[in-house]
Amino acid sequence: MSDDIKKGLLGITVDETEVSKVMPEINSLTYRGYAAQDLCAKCKFEEVAYLILNGELPNKKQLKAFEKIERKERNLSKTLLDDIKKFPKKAHPMDVARTAVSIMGLEDKDTKDNSPKSNMRKVMRIFAKTPVALAAFYRIRKGKKVIPPKKKLSFSENFFHMCFGKVPSKEIVKAFDVSLILYAEHSFNVSTFTARTITSSLSDIHGAITGAIASLKGPLHGGANEEVMHMMNKIKKPENALNWINKALDNKDVVMGFGHRVYKSGDSRVPTMREYFGKVAKIKKDKKFEKIYDIVEKVMIDRKNIHPNVDYPTGPTYHLMGFDTDFFTPIFVISRITGWSAHIIEQHAANKLIRPLASYKGNKYRKVVRLNQR
Numbered sequence: 001m002s003d004d005i006k007k008g009l010l011g012i013t014v015d016e017t018e019v020s021k022v023m024p025e026i027n028s029l030t031y032r033g034y035a036a037q038d039l040c041a042k043c044k045f046e047e048v049a050y051l052i053l054n055g056e057l058p059n060k061k062q063l064k065a066f067e068k069i070e071r072k073e074r075n076l077s078k079t080l081l082d083d084i085k086k087f088p089k090k091a092h093p094m095d096v097a098r099t100a101v102s103i104m105g106l107e108d109k110d111t112k113d114n115s116p117k118s119n120m121r122k123v124m125r126i127f128a129k130t131p132v133a134l135a136a137f138y139r140i141r142k143g144k145k146v147i148p149p150k151k152k153l154s155f156s157e158n159f160f161h162m163c164f165g166k167v168p169s170k171e172i173v174k175a176f177d178v179s180l181i182l183y184a185e186h187s188f189n190v191s192t193f194t195a196r197t198i199t200s201s202l203s204d205i206h207g208a209i210t211g212a213i214a215s216l217k218g219p220l221h222g223g224a225n226e227e228v229m230h231m232m233n234k235i236k237k238p239e240n241a242l243n244w245i246n247k248a249l250d251n252k253d254v255v256m257g258f259g260h261r262v263y264k265s266g267d268s269r270v271p272t273m274r275e276y277f278g279k280v281a282k283i284k285k286d287k288k289f290e291k292i293y294d295i296v297e298k299v300m301i302d303r304k305n306i307h308p309n310v311d312y313p314t315g316p317t318y319h320l321m322g323f324d325t326d327f328f329t330p331i332f333v334i335s336r337i338t339g340w341s342a343h344i345i346e347q348h349a350a351n352k353l354i355r356p357l358a359s360y361k362g363n364k365y366r367k368v369v370r371l372n373q374r
């Protein structure tokens with residue numbers, strides 16, 4: 001392959017953004033200039049969602065107004081809820097999220113209007129309704145009654161309430177909030193680039209987010225948090241971990257939750273999420289996954305110098321919180337809607353059609369032979 005070809009757009013800068021950056025000087029992911037771990041320590045998820053979408057952290061009044069809209073927009077239309085009830089129970093919840101956002105696009109009165117004001121109205125509806133749609137499916141597929149959203153609950157509290165019928169301790173809610181903050185945005189990753197590519201044809205936000213969800217589903221991207229849990233379940237107990245990981249590396253297997261296109265010596269989100277994983281494990285009095293975690297991580301670094309990415313600690317954390325494994329990536333979705341939306345709005349504001357070139361290596365020119373002569 002010619003050196004001119006940058007397969008996977010490796011190392012190629014395709015546009016400018018003001019939304020986020022991994023800043024080498026502080027070795028950290030930053031949203032609008034703030035380090036993600038600083039935001040985790042000092043903010044709740046709604047503040048960070050506001051920051052990503054609006055460019056600045058909110059004051060109390062702005063936060064209240066933002067939360068009021070999000071809470072008001074939570075209810076699903078009867079059509080959408082009835083549709084979710086008809087979805088196959090075995091469908092992957094990522095496909096449910098993708099289809100639900102697509103249906104929201106059929107119903108939204110602003111779908112065709114890509115002006116900044118209309119886009120922000122649509123973002124708030126998608127942001128508020130997607131967790132509700134997912135939680136409804138969570139209940140329906142278990143044959144349980146759908147629990148409607150509660151306006152007095154925060155974004156994270158409400159998600160627990162709708163899935164489980166109760167809100168866990170403040171510490172668990174904080175750990176969940178932290179995971180949402182860490183998942184909210186990450187520059188030109190695959191799903192965000194997908195959203196921006198769809199937007200670049202001047203298509204609408206529902207379409208762009210639908211495409212982004214499809215992209216996030218893959219195991220090399222958001223789907224990795226589910227794969228991490230499958231791996232931990234295969235390992236079963238800490239005593240098996242060393243043997244398992246050494247065998248996997250001998251077989252040249254890709255180990256999920258490790259490696260990153262941007263971070264080559266460690267994902268800056270991992271230490272924060274690792275800390276909250278430990279807190280949740282302590283509350284749940286279950287140290288098994290932590291032990292497996294540490295053994296696999298050590299071997300990956302010692303043998304391959306490959307460090308974990310944020311999906312490695314989020315997988316077992318969500319498991320300990322009680323979520324089904326196939327709901328891990330959908331949780332990523334409900335957070336990343338903020339990052340995708342900020343990029344979609346940015347793309348609309350300074351658009352250039354995204355249309356790269358390919359080096360052709362197919363057949364030389366040839367003439368069509370009619371069907372009866374082939």
Ligand SMILES: CC(C)(COP(=O)(O)OP(=O)(O)OC[C@H]1O[C@@H](n2cnc3c(N)ncnc32)[C@H](O)[C@@H]1OP(=O)(O)O)[C@@H](O)C(=O)NCCC(=O)NCCS
Pocket residue numbers: 008219220221222224253254255256257258259260261262304306309310311
């Ligand atoms: C994320 C990922 C796709 C990045 O890929 P990339 O930037 O294209 O890097 P590469 O896949 O080319 O990896 C470079 C080398 O490291 C190895 N490597 C990277 N990640 C690895 C992993 N998770 N397990 C084992 N080996 C890995 C590759 O095999 C390759 O080795 P080689 O040069 O001997 O062929 C890749 O690290 C991966 O598949 N990780 C697992 C999935 C995952 O956790 N995704 C979530 C990302 S946030």
